[in-house]
Every structure is written in structure tokens, then in C-alpha cells.
Amino acid sequence: MSLKLQSICSLGIVVLFILSSNKLIAKDLVTSSEESPPPLSNSNYPASFFEQYLPQNALEMIGHLPGFNFDQGSSERGFGGNAGNVIIDGSRPTSKSGGLQSALKRIPASQVSRIEILRGGVSSGEASGQSIVANVIRKKSVTSGSWAFKERWPSKGKLQPNLEASITTGLGDWNTSFDIDVGSAAGYRTSTITNHDADGLLINSAKERQDEGPEFLFINGEGAKDFTKGKLTLNARVGGNRYTQETDRDIYDGQIELNNLPDKLWHLDLTRKFRVGEIGIDWNQSFNDWRWHVIAISLQERKDFRNHLTIQEELTGQLTDNAFEQEARTSEQIFRSTFGLNSSTKLKPEYGFELAKNKLNSKSISFMDGIQQSLNGGDVKVEEIRGEIFASFIYGASDKLTLAGGLTTEFSTIEVSGDAKEKQSFTFLKPRFSATYKFNQVQQLTLELERSVGQLNFNDFAASSQATDDRTTSGNPNLSPDKTNELSLTYDWSFSKKGSFKIKAFYQQKEDILEQIILPSGGQGLGNAGDAEFWGILTDLNIPLDFILDNGLIEISHVYQDSNFDDPVIKNHALNKNRAINNFTPNQLNFTLRQDIVDYKFAWGVEYLGNFTHTNYFVDEIIEFSGNNQFRVFIESSQFFGVKIQLEVTQINTAEFDRQRSIFNGDRAGSLSNVILEHRLRRPKYTLTFSKNF
The missing domain is CATH 2.40.170.20 (TonB-dependent receptor, beta-barrel domain)
Known part of the structure; x- marks a missing residue:
């Protein structure tokens, strides 16, 4: 696809988006309003939200969060400057070489209680520099x-x-x-x-x-x-x-x-x-x-x-x-x-x-x-x-x-x-x-x-x-x-x-x-x-x-x-x-x-x-x-x-x-x-x- 054609596609996407947001997606907005979705500032997605996607672990659940782009952080030396945008039970995983992706993969989907979306810097220092952070909350004492x-x-x-x-x-x-x-x-x-x-x-x-x-x-x-x-x-x-x-x-x-x-x-x-x-x-x-x-x-x-x-x-x-x-x-x-x-x-x-x-x-x-x-x-x-x-x-x-x-x-x-x-x-x-x-x-x-x-x-x-x-x-x-x-x-x-x-x-x-x-x-x-x-x-x-x-x-x-x-x-x-x-x-x-x-x-x-x-x-x-x-x-x-x-x-x-x-x-x-x-x-x-x- 040429650059010109990509630009045309991008313009078409924007037009579709505007039309959808004004008319077609309005139906979805009404439905969502009736279902009382969690507020954006501290959104909560219970485990039941992800069941339709048949996830096997927390990493797959993160991949289905609306509008959330997973950042596993970097592998640079040190610890503080490598934070990704996901924390687990309010804390950042300590493991470094395996990375955030490995930590999320070893959490079975059946152990996840909910995932919170923390916005506007409310995630404290655990994910420094990230304006939007997902917090995976696990069930306790569960095998x-x-x-x-x-x-x-x-x-x-x-x-x-x-x-x-x-x-x-x-x-x-x-x-x-x-x-x-x-x-x-x-x-x-x-x-x-x-x-x-x-x-x-x-x-x-x-x-x-x-x-x-x-x-x-x-x-x-x-x-x-x-x-x-x-x-x-x-x-x-x-x-x-x-x-x-x-x-x-x-x-x-x-x-x-x-x-x-x-x-x-x-x-x-x-x-x-x-x-x-x-x-x-x-x-x-x-x-x-x-x-x-x-x-x-x-x-x-x-x-x-x-x-x-x-x-x-x-x-x-x-x-x-x-x-x-x-x-x-x-x-x-x-x-x-x-x-x-x-x-x-x-x-x-x-x-x-x-x-x-x-x-x-x-x-x-x-x-x-x-x-x-x-x-x-x-x-x-x-x-x-x-x-x-x-x-x-x-x-x-x-x-x-x-x-x-x-x-x-x-x-x-x-x-x-x-x-x-x-x-x-x-x-x-x-x-x-x-x-x-x-x-x-x-x-x-x-x-x-x-x-x-x-x-x-x-x-x-x-x-x-x-x-x-x-x-x-x-x-x-x-x-x-x-x-x-x-x-x-x-x-x-x-x-x-x-x-x-x-x-x-x-x-x-x-x-x-x-x-x-x-x-x-x-x-x-x-x-x-x-x-x-x-x-x-x-x-x-x-x-x-x-x-x-x-x-x-x-x-x-x-x-x-x-x-x-x-x-x-x-x-x-x-x-x-x-x-x-x-x-x-x-x-x-x-x-x-x-x-x-x-x-x-x-x-x-x-x-x-x-x-x-x-x-x-x-x-x-x-x-x-x-x-x-x-x-x-x-x-x-x-x-x-x-x-x-x-x-x-x-x-x-x-x-x-x-x-x-x-x-x-x-x-x-x-x-x-x-x-x-x-x-x-x-x-x-x-x-x-x-x-x-x-």
C-alpha cells in the first residue's frame, strides 16, 4: 500500500469514526450508559468482562482492555527507569530479566479478580512516568x-x-x-x-x-x-x-x-x-x-x-x-x-x-x-x-x-x-x-x-x-x-x-x-x-x-x-x-x-x-x-x-x-x-x- 493510499485509508477511518460516533455508535453509548460503566478516572473491569475473549492468563486480559496499549518497560540497567504500565496488586513486579510480560503470563485468568485502570498519575511511584496504568487485582488464597x-x-x-x-x-x-x-x-x-x-x-x-x-x-x-x-x-x-x-x-x-x-x-x-x-x-x-x-x-x-x-x-x-x-x-x-x-x-x-x-x-x-x-x-x-x-x-x-x-x-x-x-x-x-x-x-x-x-x-x-x-x-x-x-x-x-x-x-x-x-x-x-x-x-x-x-x-x-x-x-x-x-x-x-x-x-x-x-x-x-x-x-x-x-x-x-x-x-x-x-x-x-x- 502506497503512502498516498495509506493517507486515504487514514482519512476514511476518521470519517467512519465521526459518522459512527454521531449516529451508529450512539446506540452503543446509550447501552453503555444504561449499564453504568465505571468512571474513566478509576475504571474497574471485573473478570466477567473478559470471559467473552476466553483468556488464559492476565497478559491476554490486558490485551483486551479498551484503549489500553501494553508497555512492558525497558531492559536497561537499573530498576527505577524501566517501569512498564501494569502493576500487580498495587506493586510493580520485582523480577527484571523475565520482565512484566512473564509476570503477567504466570497469573492464570481464573486468579484475576478485576483490573483497574488508574489515570492521571494516581499510580504513585510504582510506574513512574506512566499517565495511564493497569492494576491487576488477584484473588487471595486461591489455588x-x-x-x-x-x-x-x-x-x-x-x-x-x-x-x-x-x-x-x-x-x-x-x-x-x-x-x-x-x-x-x-x-x-x-x-x-x-x-x-x-x-x-x-x-x-x-x-x-x-x-x-x-x-x-x-x-x-x-x-x-x-x-x-x-x-x-x-x-x-x-x-x-x-x-x-x-x-x-x-x-x-x-x-x-x-x-x-x-x-x-x-x-x-x-x-x-x-x-x-x-x-x-x-x-x-x-x-x-x-x-x-x-x-x-x-x-x-x-x-x-x-x-x-x-x-x-x-x-x-x-x-x-x-x-x-x-x-x-x-x-x-x-x-x-x-x-x-x-x-x-x-x-x-x-x-x-x-x-x-x-x-x-x-x-x-x-x-x-x-x-x-x-x-x-x-x-x-x-x-x-x-x-x-x-x-x-x-x-x-x-x-x-x-x-x-x-x-x-x-x-x-x-x-x-x-x-x-x-x-x-x-x-x-x-x-x-x-x-x-x-x-x-x-x-x-x-x-x-x-x-x-x-x-x-x-x-x-x-x-x-x-x-x-x-x-x-x-x-x-x-x-x-x-x-x-x-x-x-x-x-x-x-x-x-x-x-x-x-x-x-x-x-x-x-x-x-x-x-x-x-x-x-x-x-x-x-x-x-x-x-x-x-x-x-x-x-x-x-x-x-x-x-x-x-x-x-x-x-x-x-x-x-x-x-x-x-x-x-x-x-x-x-x-x-x-x-x-x-x-x-x-x-x-x-x-x-x-x-x-x-x-x-x-x-x-x-x-x-x-x-x-x-x-x-x-x-x-x-x-x-x-x-x-x-x-x-x-x-x-x-x-x-x-x-x-x-x-x-x-x-x-x-x-x-x-x-x-x-x-x-x-x-x-x-x-x-x-x-x-x-x-x-x-x-x-x-x-x-x-x-x-x-
């Missing part, structure tokens, strides 16, 4: 569980099984929950690749086949009990995964000739192994109207990466044999303490501090035809000690206006040793302010201003390899965090029981943005490249379709984003002009249509993912990646023995991706060397799921 068995078929190869199971029960004085996720998945794609010179003449062509398959096992456990006039919660997580990828290319000089032998055989074996272990302790106690909350987390991870590339010349028999290996071990220890007012007063302050220590030990080696190569950043150790002191508040200025804000002071020291040596100390102030105005019980407007500081990825201090593109990236010990000043305005309207409209406009001013640059060593790698601007509009619209489709719902989302960046690689070149930053999709339209036929315990749905294009810039090349319109369909039923059965087909129309690499001589200020075009196909993938609560 329940769920299981799900999945069979995946990636259109080629054997079936891939996956078992998920969770149980919640009491063990003595402890309220405990456990879950396991074990299985495998697979992917398969084919590609046609052509390589052209600067004049557009064909150099060579290739047919590519790629098999990929992760295997995984993760186990989580949680226990909570009353302890010393407070509540103690223990969390643990162990597990890992193994990802393998095997890629073959038949390369021909000139055009592909299927009846002839290829001129070259290109083969890549890639393996990634990941292991994790985590222990968390959470304790909180109330003192009159104040609450003291202490969190301690210890996390250990190991990542092993290996690729082996061979290129065989069919005519001469010449063999190129290259390999890259990397072992990385990371650790993190966190201690956090907060003390906040938890009462019905207008002003609710919270104070606290956080200490964190992080380490990375990375060793990389590279071989070319059996000879070890020199790597810039092949042996790197990184250690960071970081502390935060913060204060935040929520102030109910009136029944309609709520103010929230805070100030965090961050101190950190990062020391790099090994092949590269560097020590840097940073101090940052991070203010945040928001104002939420409620026009009535169903409409609100939120203004947010925030200065945030990014976190450096320790892996960028070390060398890395991308064998499919024949690219080795140097490590950079001189990185410093990027900073962002953001202004956003969000309008929320919950116009019926299931209908909602949300639009957010934002503008970001970025400083010391991280982009691919020429390093002082002469190599290519990530570095602080200057300042940039980033802005966009995010729109979400849920329209009940009862007027044409009983108990039907269409969920529409549209993303428009753009940016402006002065590229340092071609700064002094005659062709220099501002460009977009890396790693974002400028324009995409998606929708999901679902109908639940409650009397027959049956549901069906269609999801549409609109075409997209995004562009990434390296020192000596530009990569443009685009995808076609894609569809996912599903049917599900729980008519038999209370077991929910779902058949899902993704990429039903075959996913097509185009990747264009424009490679330059020297850097992008140089002349064009060649252009590599790749057309990828991923056939439909099938998933059959059996699941049940008990």
Missing part, C-alpha cells in the same frame, strides 16, 4: 493454574512444540506461583540477491535459503508472605535459549542459471547461546500513611556467539574460511529504597535512592583462512557504578486537574579496560512534569515534559561481526549517553464500553545521539554523532461494530514519525543534507478485526500489518529495508471440555521484504561502488494451541 501446548509449523521442516504452564498456590505461610516455558520455534525464508555496479550493470546473482530455530527453557518462581509487620516477596528466574541459523547461497556470475552449477557456494553457520539466573527480594511496610519499599536484585547472564563462513569457488576449488567467536558475561546488582506517602491526601510525595553495579567481560576472536585477525575491542572489560537520588510527587490540584513530577540526580562512573582503556564520570539531572486535565468521566488531556538520559549498551564497547553483510564493527570506549528533551500531548476518549480514541503528539530534542561514525582508530562503530530532532503522531482507535457485526470490534493504530539529523560522515561533502536518524519506522497503519460469538464460545479475527520502510546509515553504506502488507488470521473455540483451541496463520499472504544496500568507496562521501538488492520471502506460518485454566 489455580493454566497450561498451553503449542505446535508451530514454519511452512518447511518439522513441527515445533512449546509448553507453557503455571500454578499459583499456598505453601504454608507463603503465597507462591511458578511457571515454565519450554520448547522450540523455527523460521525459514528464501531470497533472491543481485549485485550491481555503480552504472547498474549486473555483477552477480544468488539464490539464498535460510533455516533458523531457537530452543528455550525458562523457569520462574515467586513467593510472598507477611514478615516483620510488612510483606516479603522473593523472585527467582533461571533458563536460557539456543538460537541456530544456517544460510546457503548459490552464487552465479551474471544471471541466475538454475540448470547450471553455481560459480560459488556460500555457507554460513551461526549460533547464539544465552543463559540467565536472577534472584530478587522485595520488602515493603506501611507506617501510618507512609510506605517504605526496599528492592534488591542480583542478575547473571552469559552470551556466546559464533559464526563460521565458507565460500567455495567451483571452478578453481579455492576455499575462503572465516570465523568469529565472542563470549560475554554480564552481571548486575541493584539496591533500591523508596519512602512515599500512600494516603488520600492531595499531595503524595515519594523519596528514594538506587545503587547499581554492572559488569561486562567480553572476549572476541576473528579468523580469516585460519589466521587470527586483529580486532579493535576484541578483549574488553566494562564496569559501571551508578547511583540515583530522586524525589517525585502527585498533586490533585482539583477534581479535574492532577499534577505529577519529579527530579532525579544520576551519578555514574564507567571504566573500560582490556584492549581499550577509558574511565568516564557523569552527572545528570532528569526532571519530569505532567499535567492531566479531565474534561469529564470519559475524556482527558495529558501534557508531559521530561528530560531523559539514555543508557550505553556495554556491547558497543566491544567488537562485533555481521557475517551476512561482511561487516566487522569496532568497539568504542569513548561513548557517552545520549540525552532527550521530550514534550508530548495525549488526548484520551473512552466513548463506550469497548470504544476508545487516543492520539499522542510528541517532539524530542536529542543530544549526543548515537549513530555509526568513523572512530578515531579509523574503524567503524557506534559513537556520539551530534544532535537531532524526532517527532511524531501516534493514533489508536477502537470501534465497536455491533451495528453491523454483533460483538465485533476493530482496533486501528497508525504511526507517523519523522526526524532531522546533520550527518557528520558527509558533513563537508557537496551532497551534504540533513537525513533521518536510524532505527525508526516513519509511517505504518495496522488494524485488527475480531468477533466473539459468546453463545457458541467461538471467536475469529483478522490482523493487518501495513507496509513499512525504514533506513539505516553506516559509515560506508545505506541500508533500506521495506515490507509488504501482511495478514494474520485466527479462529478459536472453547466448546470442548473447557479447552481453548486456537488455530493461527501468520503471513497468510506471504511476507515479502526488500533490502537494498548502497555501498560507497571509503565512506558515504565517496563515490557509489555497488548496490546489492535482496528480495526475501517468508511463507505462511501455522500455530495450533490448546490451553486451559484449572
